[in-house]
Amino acid sequence: MTMSAPKPGIRRRGLLAGAGLALLLSAAPSFAQDLSGELVILQWQGGTDAELWQKLEADFIAKHPGVSIRELNITAQGDARGGIRTALLGGETVDLIINTWPAFRKEMADAGILRPIDQQWTDNGWDKVLDQSWKDLGSTDGVTYGIQYTYGDRSGIWYKTSQLEKAGVAVPKTWEEFTAAIATLKAAGYATPIPMPGKYWAHGEWFETLLLRTGGVEAAAKLAAHEIPWTDEVVKTTLKKYAELLKAGCCGTPEQMFAGDWDWSADQIFKADAGNFLLIGMWMNARALNDYKLKEGVDYNIFQFPALGLGHDDTSSVDAKELLATANGANPAAADAFMGYMVSADATKILASYGYASPSKNADPALLGPAQQTATAAVAASKVQFVLGDLLPGDLVDEYRVQLQKFLQDPSDANIDAVTAAIEAKAADAY
Amino acid sequence: MQETVADSAKGATANEVSPRGSERRKLLAAPRASGGWRLGDWPAAWLLIAPVIVLFGIAVVFPLIDTIRLSFFDIKGLAKPKYIGIGNYLKLFADPAFRNTLTTTLIFTLATTAISVTLGWLLAMLCAFAPRRTLVFRVMIFAAFGISEAVAGYMWIGIFRPDAGGLLNTVIGLFSPGFSHPWLGDPNTALWALIVAASWGGVGLPLMLCFASVQAIPRTVLEAAYLDGARPGQIMASIMMPLSLPGVRVAIFINLLGALRAFDIIYIITGGGPVRATETVGYFMYRESMTQFKLGYGAAATVVLLAAVLVISVPAIIQRTAGAR
Numbered sequence: 001m002t003m004s005a006p007k008p009g010i011r012r013r014g015l016l017a018g019a020g021l022a023l024l025l026s027a028a029p030s031f032a033q034d035l036s037g038e039l040v041i042l043q044w045q046g047g048t049d050a051e052l053w054q055k056l057e058a059d060f061i062a063k064h065p066g067v068s069i070r071e072l073n074i075t076a077q078g079d080a081r082g083g084i085r086t087a088l089l090g091g092e093t094v095d096l097i098i099n100t101w102p103a104f105r106k107e108m109a110d111a112g113i114l115r116p117i118d119q120q121w122t123d124n125g126w127d128k129v130l131d132q133s134w135k136d137l138g139s140t141d142g143v144t145y146g147i148q149y150t151y152g153d154r155s156g157i158w159y160k161t162s163q164l165e166k167a168g169v170a171v172p173k174t175w176e177e178f179t180a181a182i183a184t185l186k187a188a189g190y191a192t193p194i195p196m197p198g199k200y201w202a203h204g205e206w207f208e209t210l211l212l213r214t215g216g217v218e219a220a221a222k223l224a225a226h227e228i229p230w231t232d233e234v235v236k237t238t239l240k241k242y243a244e245l246l247k248a249g250c251c252g253t254p255e256q257m258f259a260g261d262w263d264w265s266a267d268q269i270f271k272a273d274a275g276n277f278l279l280i281g282m283w284m285n286a287r288a289l290n291d292y293k294l295k296e297g298v299d300y301n302i303f304q305f306p307a308l309g310l311g312h313d314d315t316s317s318v319d320a321k322e323l324l325a326t327a328n329g330a331n332p333a334a335a336d337a338f339m340g341y342m343v344s345a346d347a348t349k350i351l352a353s354y355g356y357a358s359p360s361k362n363a364d365p366a367l368l369g370p371a372q373q374t375a376t377a378a379v380a381a382s383k384v385q386f387v388l389g390d391l392l393p394g395d396l397v398d399e400y401r402v403q404l405q406k407f408l409q410d411p412s413d414a415n416i417d418a419v420t421a422a423i424e425a426k427a428a429d430a431y
Numbered sequence: 432m433q434e435t436v437a438d439s440a441k442g443a444t445a446n447e448v449s450p451r452g453s454e455r456r457k458l459l460a461a462p463r464a465s466g467g468w469r470l471g472d473w474p475a476a477w478l479l480i481a482p483v484i485v486l487f488g489i490a491v492v493f494p495l496i497d498t499i500r501l502s503f504f505d506i507k508g509l510a511k512p513k514y515i516g517i518g519n520y521l522k523l524f525a526d527p528a529f530r531n532t533l534t535t536t537l538i539f540t541l542a543t544t545a546i547s548v549t550l551g552w553l554l555a556m557l558c559a560f561a562p563r564r565t566l567v568f569r570v571m572i573f574a575a576f577g578i579s580e581a582v583a584g585y586m587w588i589g590i591f592r593p594d595a596g597g598l599l600n601t602v603i604g605l606f607s608p609g610f611s612h613p614w615l616g617d618p619n620t621a622l623w624a625l626i627v628a629a630s631w632g633g634v635g636l637p638l639m640l641c642f643a644s645v646q647a648i649p650r651t652v653l654e655a656a657y658l659d660g661a662r663p664g665q666i667m668a669s670i671m672m673p674l675s676l677p678g679v680r681v682a683i684f685i686n687l688l689g690a691l692r693a694f695d696i697i698y699i700i701t702g703g704g705p706v707r708a709t710e711t712v713g714y715f716m717y718r719e720s721m722t723q724f725k726l727g728y729g730a731a732a733t734v735v736l737l738a739a740v741l742v743i744s745v746p747a748i749i750q751r752t753a754g755a756r
Contacts, residue, residue, distance in 0.1 A: 082721040085509055104508075111509035199616070199704060258705030259593035259616025272594075394508070394723045405706045 036066035039334040042087065042094040043071040044080035048286050052354045059350060060341050067334050081394070088113060095329030096338060099146060100321045101390045106140045108324065114145045115325040120336050121147075129343045129361045137386065138322050146322030149342040150356045152282035153375035154317040154387055155209040156302040160269055160294075163190075163276050171303045175241075178306040182250050185276050194250040195268040195275035198257035198408055201389060201401050202265070205279045206245070208388045209305045209317050211238045216312040217385040224391035226431045230424035236416055241308065243411035254409040263287070270294065279305070281319055285355045285371055297370025304378040316382035319390065320359070396430040399423060495737075501730035508724045519731035528707060529715060529732065536711040536739075539626060540690040546630035548682050551637025555675065556667050558638070559645040569638060576635030584699025587628040591615050591700075618708035621701055625709050629696050633689065637682035644678030645671050684747045691740055712736045 043053060057069045072094050074083035081104050084097065088108075099105055108114050121127060121135065121144055130148065138146030164171070164181075167188040172178040185193040196203055211220050215234035222228045223235065251257055260268075266284060268275040270292045278284065288294045307313035323342055325335045341347055348363035357368060357376045365376060389397050403419045470478065502519055504512040523529050554572065558565040575583070590598040593613035604610045614624045648671065656666050694713040697703060703710035703718065710718070712732060720729025 079722055082724055085724050088509065107508045107510070111511075113509065200702060253613075255613040255617035255705075256593060257616065258618075259613035274594075395725065398718070398723065402707055405704070409706070 035064045035334050035337055037068075037331045037334060039067055039069045039096070039331050039338060040094040040329070041069060041071050041338075042074065042084060042092075042097045044074040044083060044098065046075075048290065048354060052350065052356070055350050056342070056347055059346055060338055063341070063346075064334070064337065067331075067337075093328055093330060094326055095331050095335040097324045097326060098321060099324050100319060102137070102140070102386055103391055103393060105138075105145055105322075105324060109140045109143070109145055113326055113328075115327045115329070115332065116143045116145060117147065117325055117336070117339070118144045120339070124336070124340050126340070126343065130359055134320075134359045137320060146324050147339045147342060148320045148322045148359050149347070150351055151318050151320040151359050151379070152357065153302075153304075153379050154205060154281050154319055155212070155305040155315075155382075156279070156282070156375045156378065157305060158266075158269070158278045158280065158284050158288070158300060158302050158371075159276055160273070160300050161298065163269075163273065171301075172306050173303075174307045175309065179244065179248050182245070182248050186249060190274065190276055192250070192252040192256065192268070192274070193276040194245070195260070195265040195278070196251035196257040196408070197260055197262040197265040197278075197280075198254070198405055199259065199261045199264075202262040202280060203257065203404055203408060204389050204401055205317075206242055207238060207404055209279065210241050210308070211235070211388065212315040212317055212385055213305065213308040213312050214238045214241060214310050217315050217383045220315075220385045220388060224386075224388055226427050230427055231417075231420045235420050239407060239411070239416045239419070240413070242407070243416070246408065246411045251408075254405075257408055258405065270300065282355070282357070282372065282375060285369070289355065289369075296372070300371070302371045302374050304374075314381070314383055316379055316384050317387055318379055318384045319387045393430040396423070396427050399426040498730045498733050498737075501727050502734050504727040506724075506726040506728075512727065515727070519728050520735075522728065523731050523735065528710070529712075531707055532710050532712045532715040535622065535709065536691065536713075538622065539629070539693065539709075539711055540687060542623075542626045543629045543633060543690040543693075544683060544686040546626065547633030547686055548637045548679065550630070551634045551639075551682060552641045552672075552675070552679055554634070555638050555641035555645060555678075556671055558642055559671060560663060562642075562646070569642065572638050573635035575632050578632065580632065580695035581699050583628065583632050584696050587624070587631075587696075587700055588615070591624050615701055616705055618705050621705060622709050625697060625700055628700060629690065629693060632696070633686050636685060637679070640678040640682045640685075641675050642678075644675035648674045680747075681751075684744070684751075687743050688740060691736070691743070712739070 041053075041057075043050065045053065053071070057071075061067060061069060072087065072092055074080055074087055081101060084104075087094075097108070099108075105114070126147065127135065134148045135144055138144055138148055159171075163185075167185050167190075169181045169184050170177075172181045182193045196206075208220075211223070211234070214237050215223075219228065219232075219234045223230070223232070228234070245251070262278070262280050262284075265275065265278050266280070266287055269278055270288060285296065288300050289296060292300075294300050304316065323339050325332065325339065329335050343358070343360035343362060345362040345364075348358040348360050349367060351358050352363065352367035355369060355372055357363070357365075357372060357379075365373060368376060389400070392400060400423050403423045406422075407415060407419045409415075501512075503514060503516055505515045505518065506512045551572075554569075558569055591614040592598075592600065593611065593616055595601060595604060595609075595611050597614075599614065600611050603612075612620070614620045652670060652674075653666065656670055661669070692713050693711060694717060697709055697711060697714045698717070701709040703714045713736060716729050716732040716736060719725045719732060723729075
């Protein structure tokens with residue numbers, strides 16, 4: 001797997017901080033061994049993820065009885081960054097922050113909140129358990145801040161096996177097969193084979209993988225960094241491919257698309273039997289297992305986005321979660337130990353038990369379910385690019401999603417020009 | 432003339448009981464026989480009101496001044512604030528998304544207020560004819576006012592669900608089988624669905640205020656009208672409605688302010704969508720401040736909203752308190 005991430009020059013502040021930390025560690029060689037005190041983790045996840053973290057923390061404490069862990073819980077609906085910013089600006093001191101937004105990591109690094117971990121990476125031999133691409137993904141301006149502990153495929157399409165079997169549809173491998181499958185499913189009585197979740201953000205998933213398959217990771221990375229404009233031909237071609245789906249009657253009316261989020265779409269497929277395909281992240285696995293009580297690989301499964309034939313079919317969109325150490329944390333030794341623990345065999349085992357893949361070489365892929373294994377193998381064989389929406393500046397991402405809604409309303413070439421021009425106008429001001 | 436005499440008489444009596452002016456101040460400031468001191472009127476008044484002023488300063492004035500201060504800075508996320516003068520305001524009024532919120536806010540505010548106050552007023556008139564027998568009904572209507580907007584929001588999502596399982600689609604489906612409309616997904620109906628939901632919660636207060644106004648009408652006036660042969664409709668139109676106008680004015684004022692600042696119900700039901708069709712100034716302010724964390728820009732939107740609230744509330748407060756001494 002190769003990861004595309006921008007790598008500008010190392011900043012002086014990062015270098016100084018790294019050098020200072022290295023000096024501190026060399027002056028106190030017993031620092032890492034004497035683990036004690038309280039470790040504070042900024043936690044913003046709820047439900048099953050929160051439960052997973054309780055297990056991970058309990059396992060860490062069992063290994064380091066001198067350490068106690070306190071979670072600073074941020075309550076957030078949707079994007080948790082607002083709550084995290086409020087906590088940090090409000091003077092809360094934490095040792096570790098769970099993060100999933102590369103753009104947010106840069107924001108925190110620029111504000112001097114994060115502690116570089118390049119030295120720890122070397123000292124703890126993390127390069128033996130994580131590939132360079134994962135280290136690059138956790139880096140900002142050439143300085144490593146994050147250790148990635150889980151990742152997910154965002155180019156996988158979920159489906160209910162019985163629906164495809166009944167309709168006589170094989171898992172589509174090419175774009176042509178996919179559009180043909182939509183026609184067959186419509187003929188079989190499914191009015192909306194793709195119940196498009198257009199209420200908030202999930203309609204962007206289709207654009208993002210189509211962009212990768214149209215222009216490759218390079219084009220997607222350049223677009224994320226605004227090194228190419230949104231009016232570029234690669235964006236327009238992507239939207240024209242998206243329009244092919246809409247014109248094939250995949251997704252119902254725009255009003256139907258805007259009425260629900262991804263969970264609504266999942267219900268339409270897996271509960272109401274009214275739709276067939278959902279392009280969404282690996283958290284769908286937990287919903288299918290826990291909420292719908294379906295059997296992974298039997299009742300439902302996943303297939304990788306069909307090949308477009310434009311020369312970039314070896315690409316996939318991924319998301320990842322990382323741990324970031326703070327510069328003002330009271331217990332850096334415990335923080336470093338916890339970061340190391342998260343890529344250990346024990347932690348990856350707990351992650352796998354909750355259906356989460358780990359990028360660590362300590363992870364045993366056999367512990368994952370069939371759908372997760374399919375997705376993991378697909379990602380391993382791909383050139384991957386981080387989810388575009390999480391790389392865009394906050395100001396731009398909102399406009400990008402609204403303009404994509406306007407595109408769903410009218411996927412004509414003329415409107416594609418208008419939509420891309422509107423996003424570009426916002427992008428010009430956002431960087 | 433009679434009034435003047437009466438007032439003079441009242442004044443004389445009051446002076447006898449409680450001396451005024453310099454005499455009184457001297458008396459109050461003079462050492463008491465027991466050796467203690469009595470506070471004058473003004474110091475006593477300030478002392479009593481001081482806790483309220485301090486609390487008001489901390490909870491209202493300081494945040495207000497700080498918000499106005501913030502509106503002159505460019506703040507993006509955790510980055511250091513940069514002073515830009517009125518830059519945020521210029522950007523705000525050039526922002527098509529914000530201009531769109533002004534129109535949406537105007538429609539939402541006026542429609543919600545008109546629907547809820549008109550309904551509340553009419554229901555109050557009807558209830559006034561049989562106050563005891565409509566008690567349970569009034570309590571039920573008013574209960575909606577007390578329900579959390581978040582809870583009400585989820586309830587209305589169930590009503591407007593896009594499939595045949597939604598209550599509204601089910602009811603319409605009884606007359607038109609197979610009917611299904613995504614009320615909240617259609618930009619043309621989403622705002623009106625939201626207005627209906629917000630108006631539902633807003634009917635209770637006008638009902639109670641108008642009902643109280645009607646109850647305050649002297650019984651003799653109504654009895655005289657009956658004796659003169661007036662029918663219930665005439666009594667309602669010619670006596671109850673005009674005399675309950677003070678209650679209606681208060682209801683309009685409160686509902687206008689509530690609708691102008693609406694956020695919870697929009698956040699829960701539509702999240703400002705689809706395609707920003709239901710984004711009001713209050714929601715825009717939240718999105719910019721808390722989702723985008725552009726605190727300066729969000730603060731500028733807050734100040735604009737505050738100005739709109741003041742435009743409505745100051746004349747109303749002046750009018751309501753004009754007779755007070």
